[in-house]
Amino acid sequence: MAKINDNYLKLKAGYLFPEIARRVNAFAQANPDAAIIRLGIGDVTEPLPEACRLAMVQAVAEMGNRETFKGYGPEQGYEWLREKIAQHDFQARGCDIDASEIFISDGSKCDCGNILDIFGKDNTIAVTDPVYPVYVDTNVMAGNTGEVNEKGEYAGLVYLPISAENNFTAEIPNQRVDLIYLCFPNNPTGATATKEHLQAWVDYARAHNSIIFFDAAYEAFISDSNLPHSIYEIPGARECAIEFRSFSKNAGFTGTRCALTVVPKTLTAKASDGSDVELWKLWNRRQSTKFNGVSYIVQRGAEAVYSDAGQAQVKALINFYMENAKIIREQLTAAGLQVYGGVNAPYVWVKTPNGLSSWDFFDKLLHTCNVVGTPGSGFGAAGEGYFRISAFNSRQNVETAMARIIDKFKA
Ligand code: MLT
Numbered sequence: 001m002a003k004i005n006d007n008y009l010k011l012k013a014g015y016l017f018p019e020i021a022r023r024v025n026a027f028a029q030a031n032p033d034a035a036i037i038r039l040g041i042g043d044v045t046e047p048l049p050e051a052c053r054l055a056m057v058q059a060v061a062e063m064g065n066r067e068t069f070k071g072y073g074p075e076q077g078y079e080w081l082r083e084k085i086a087q088h089d090f091q092a093r094g095c096d097i098d099a100s101e102i103f104i105s106d107g108s109k110c111d112c113g114n115i116l117d118i119f120g121k122d123n124t125i126a127v128t129d130p131v132y133p134v135y136v137d138t139n140v141m142a143g144n145t146g147e148v149n150e151k152g153e154y155a156g157l158v159y160l161p162i163s164a165e166n167n168f169t170a171e172i173p174n175q176r177v178d179l180i181y182l183c184f185p186n187n188p189t190g191a192t193a194t195k196e197h198l199q200a201w202v203d204y205a206r207a208h209n210s211i212i213f214f215d216a217a218y219e220a221f222i223s224d225s226n227l228p229h230s231i232y233e234i235p236g237a238r239e240c241a242i243e244f245r246s247f248s249k250n251a252g253f254t255g256t257r258c259a260l261t262v263v264p265k266t267l268t269a270k271a272s273d274g275s276d277v278e279l280w281k282l283w284n285r286r287q288s289t290k291f292n293g294v295s296y297i298v299q300r301g302a303e304a305v306y307s308d309a310g311q312a313q314v315k316a317l318i319n320f321y322m323e324n325a326k327i328i329r330e331q332l333t334a335a336g337l338q339v340y341g342g343v344n345a346p347y348v349w350v351k352t353p354n355g356l357s358s359w360d361f362f363d364k365l366l367h368t369c370n371v372v373g374t375p376g377s378g379f380g381a382a383g384e385g386y387f388r389i390s391a392f393n394s395r396q397n398v399e400t401a402m403a404r405i406i407d408k409f410k411a
Contacts, residue, residue, distance in 0.1 A: 005141065005143075007140055007141050007142065007143045007145075008140075008141060010140050010145065010146075010147055010148060010154070011137060011140050011141070011148075012148055012152060016133050016374065016378040016379070017040070017041045017374075019378070020040050020041070020362075020372065020374060020375075020378075021041075023362075023366070024036065024038070024040075024366065024372050027366055027367070031370075034370045035370055035400075036366075036370045036371075036372060037370065037371050037372065037393065037397045037400060037401040037404075038372045038393070039328075039371060039372060039373050039389045039390045039391075039392075039393055039397075039398070039401060040372040040373055040374045040388075040390060041374070041390065042187065042249065042346065042347065042390045042392050043254050043390075043392055044248070044249065044252040044254050044321075044392050045392055045393050045394055045397075046252060046317055046320060046321075046394075047252070048251070048252050048253070048256065048301070049251055049252070049304070049305070049309075049310055049313035049314055049317065050309070050313060051304040051305070051307050051309040051310035051313055052251060052253075052256075052301040052302070052304045052305060052310060052313075053301070054304070055300045055301050055303060055304035055307075056297050056298070056300060056301040056304075058300065059296055059297040059300035059301070060297055062296075063296070063297065070296040072292055072293065073292075073293045073294075073295075073296055073299070074293060075287045075288045075291050075292060075293050076100075076102075076103050076104065076284065076287060076288075076293070077102065077103060077104025077105075077260070077293060077294065077299060078104070078296070078299050079099065080303060081104060081299045081302055081303045082099040082100070082102045082104065082260075083099045084303055084306040085099070085102050085260060085306075086098060086099040086101075086102055087306075088306050089229075089230070089245070090230060090232060090262075093229060093230060093232075093233055094233060095230050095232035095233055096232065096238060097230075097232055097238075097262055097264065098265075100265075101262055101263060101264050101265055101280065102260050102261075102262055103260060103261045103262075103263065103283065103284075103287055104258065104259070104260050104293065104294050104299060104302075105258075105259050105260060105261060105287075105291070105294065106257040106258065106259065106294050107246065107248070107257055107259045108215065108217050108244040108245060108246040108248075108259040108260075108261070109134050110259075111244050111259060111261045112132075112134050112135060112138065112181075112213065112215060112244055113134060113138035113141075114286070114290075115213065115242065115261070115283070116138055116139065116142045116144070117286050117290075118279060118282040118283055118286055119179065119211075119269070120272070121142075121143060121144065123144070123178035123179050124158060124175075124176065124177045124178045124179070125139055125144055125145075125156075125157055125158065125177065125178065125179045125180075125181075126157070126158040126159075126160055126173060126177040126179070126180045126181070127157055127158070127159060127160070127181045127380075128159075128160045128161075128162045128170045128181070128182075128183075128186075128380075129153075129159040129160065129161050129162065129379075129380035129381060129382040129383070130162065130188055130189065130376060130379030130380040130382055130383030130386070131181065131183075131379055131380050132181075132183055132187045132188070132215065132379070133378065133379060133380075135181040135213070136154065136157065136380075139154075139157065140154060144156065144157075145157055151381040152377070152380065152381050153380075153381055158173060158175065158177050159380070159381075159382075160173060161382045162186075162189065162191070162382065163382060164340065167191060168186060168189040168190075168191030168340065168341075168349070169191060169193055169197050170182075172200050172201065172204050173204075176208050176210075177208070177210055178208075178209075178210050178211070179210065179211050179213065180201065180205065180210055180211070180212050180213065181212075181213045181215065182198075182201060182212055182213070182214050182215065182231075183214075183215040183216075183217075183218075184198075184214075184215075184216065184218075184219075184228075185218040185219065185221055185222060185341075185344050185345035186218075186341070186345065186347075187215075187217070187218065187345075187347060188347055188349060188374065188376065188379045188383065188388040189340060189341050189347070189349040189386075189388075190325075190340060190341015190342050190343070190344075190345035190346075190347040190348060190349050191340070191341060191345070191349075192222065192224070192227050192343075192344045192345065193227070193228070194226070194227065194228075195226075195227075195228050195233065195234060198228055198231055198233075198234045198237075199234050199235070199236075202231070202234045202235070202236045202237050202240055202241065203236065205240035205241070206236050206239055206240050209269075209270070210240065211240060211241070211242065211267070211269060211279075212231065212237075212240055212241040212242070213241075213242055213244070214230075214231040214237075214241050214242065214243045214244065215243075215244045216229065216230060216231070216243055216244065216245050217244065217245060217246040217248065217249055217259075218249055218345050218346065218347075219245065220249065220250035220314070220318055221249070221250075221318055221321070221322060221344055221345050221346050222344045222345075223322070223343075223344055224343075224344055227344060230243060231243055232262070232264075238264040238266045238267070239264075239266055239267065240267070241264075241267075242261065242262065242263050242264075242267065242279070243261070243262040244259070244260075244261050244262075245259060245260050245261075245262070246258075246259040246260075247259060247302050247305060249346065249392075250305070250314050250317070250318060251302070251305050251310075251314050251317070252317060253298075253301075253302070256298055256301060257294065257298060258294050258298050258299065258301070258302040261283070263279055263280045263283045263284075264280070265278060265280045267279045267280065320395075321346050321391045321392055322346065322391065323395070324346075324391040324392075324393065324395065324398045325342040325343070325345075325346055325347075325348060325391035326342070327395075327398055327399065327402060328342060328348045328389050328391055328398060328402060329342045329343075329348055331402035331403075331405065331406055332348065332350055332389070332402070332405065334406060334410065335405055335406045335409040335410050336353070336409060336410060337350050337351065337353060337409065338350070338351035339351075342391065346390065346391040346392060347388055347389070347390055347391070348388070348389045348391065349376070349386055349387075349388055350373075350386065350387045350388070350389060351385065351386060351387075352376075352385050352386065352387055353409065355385070356385075357375075357377065357384060357385065358375035358376045358377040358378070358383065358384055358385060358386060358387055359375045359377065361373075361375070361387050362374075362375045362387065365387075365405070368408050369401070369404040369405050369407075369408055370404070371401045371404060371405060373387050373388060373389045373390075374387065374388040374389075374390070375387060375388075376388060
């Protein structure tokens with residue numbers, strides 16, 4: 001008889017965003033006239049930059065011509081895209097990252113989960129609480145945790161609480177952990193990390209031979225020039241960190257799909273016989289076996305992000321969403337709510353009013369304002385009593401949503 005991966009049975013009911021969609025759909029069916037505004041999942045709404053579209057149209061034309069047609073591309077991504085990323089995103093910031101250390105993929109969510117393929121089963125794994133749920137759920141699926149408790153915490157994971165008291169940046173643990181997930185600018189809290197904070201993590205990781213998984217999917221939203229965009233801006237990070245990046249949020253590729261993962265060749269971890277093994281070799285082997293690369297057309301679209309026109313258009317997109325974030329911050333503050341984030345990140349993290357639970361506030365906003373957000377408790381036990389509002393939507397929808405909230409909540 002065929003057997004399942006029992007670890008899936010440990011997972012809580014549904015992945016957060018499908019669960020929200022289920023509740024919203026039920027509400028919409030019962031209230032067909034409600035003009036629902038979705039500020040829940042961080043999904044972009046504005047059109048792709050023109051430079052990306054034109055590059056993809058050109059690539060489609062090439063695919064229609066025998067001379068320029070492309071079949072399978074390199075599993076690691078085309079050299080011309082990897083070179084541009086290395087130059088613009090890393091070397092221009094003083095990061096010693098070579099194009100050969102960059103792997104193009106179809107998403108950093110996928111890579112954050114897939115990376116576990118190359119790590120063993122008995123690592124101690126640390127996540128912040130609240131946290132992007134993919135880090136936790138993929139470890140559950142991989143069998144790296146025990147059972148979940150009533151608070152939603154899995155046995156075997158080390159939870160590092162983040163809150164207003166520590167500026168939503170985790171304290172360095174006083175125990176040894178092998179794998180650490182960090183996300184800056186942070187999803188869900190919108191918090192950022194200083195170079196000093198990241199240096200403390202790099203020092204910790206090097207002292208303990210740990211590996212940091214650094215999720216920088218939102219780096220393009222940083223406007224404060226003192227804040228690091230990449231962990232490789234921190235001395236020593238080449239010896240302890242893997243970085244995940246994406247074109248989803250900066251260039252609007254959530255539906256187009258293109259991302260990248262950086263695995264420095266200087267990064268090693270232990271085999272069970274005690275020998276040091278290069279992680280680059282394992283990830284390269286994994287990708288070559290399980291992945292056939294991102295389509296040529298999409299990679300040409302991603303490459304156009306680095307053209308002069310592409311850079312200007314991406315900047316305009318980011319400014320647009322960050323203006324939304326500013327409006328959300330200002331309006332929610334005017335409504336008497338306590339807000340965090342939303343300055344160098346497209347997420348605003350809100351304290352729920354009157355001691356409401358995260359899901360109660362979700363229901364209240366949905367039913368009284370027809371506005372959808374994301375309950376903080378969906379990101380972990382320490383997110384209870386908080387709520388995330390995404391700045392990814394049209395200006396009109398953001399303004400309407402905020403007007404409805406002000407109307408209901410302003411004393
Ligand atoms: C979110 O809303 O947290 C994001 O959309 C998640 C993602 O990018 O996968």
